[in-house]
Amino acid sequence: MPVARRGRLCPVCLRPVKDGGCAEHGPWGPHQLATADDRRAAARASWQPFEPVLHACPRCLGEVADGRRGFECVSHTSARDAHGPFLVDELLGVSAQRDAAASRARLARRSHVQSRQPPQRPLLPLPDAARLWRLIAAATVLAATFAFLAR
Numbered sequence: 001m002p003v004a005r006r007g008r009l010c011p012v013c014l015r016p017v018k019d020g021g022c023a024e025h026g027p028w029g030p031h032q033l034a035t036a037d038d039r040r041a042a043a044r045a046s047w048q049p050f051e052p053v054l055h056a057c058p059r060c061l062g063e064v065a066d067g068r069r070g071f072e073c074v075s076h077t078s079a080r081d082a083h084g085p086f087l088v089d090e091l092l093g094v095s096a097q098r099d100a101a102a103s104r105a106r107l108a109r110r111s112h113v114q115s116r117q118p119p120q121r122p123l124l125p126l127p128d129a130a131r132l133w134r135l136i137a138a139a140t141v142l143a144a145t146f147a148f149l150a151r
Contacts, residue, residue: 007033
């Protein structure tokens with residue numbers, strides 16, 4: 001596995017791990033750790049509602065299938081950065097999937113809010129100078145007429 005593709009994030013909370021282990025979720029194998037690409041994909045996906053499966057890929061929470069070498073992610077089997085093979089005890093169970101989906105939903109919501117542009121005031125176009133002077137002259141004539149009629 002190339003050094004650039006090596007994961008450095010906990011597959012459940014997507015936070016950086018130290019020495020292959022998350023302080024909250026325990027130790028992980030190097031092939032189980034999520035990459036920055038996995039984190040970006042999680043931020044783009046919709047995680048609500050989430051239905052857990054019996055066993056899921058620790059990197060993307062996708063379905064796994066039994067292969068020759070072990071369990072492999074169905075969605076990323078032939079991808080440039082394939083997920084797997086995993087042993088049965090390396091897959092995420094139902095409760096870990098729920099925790100991972102909740103943290104990925106928070107990440108997606110946070111990235112969606114940050115990507116939105118702040119509301120802007122509508123810009124009103126100013127009339128051109130010739131029209132503005134005509135309006136001022138018309139208002140002056142109108143005011144003078146009312147002043148004359150009021151006497």
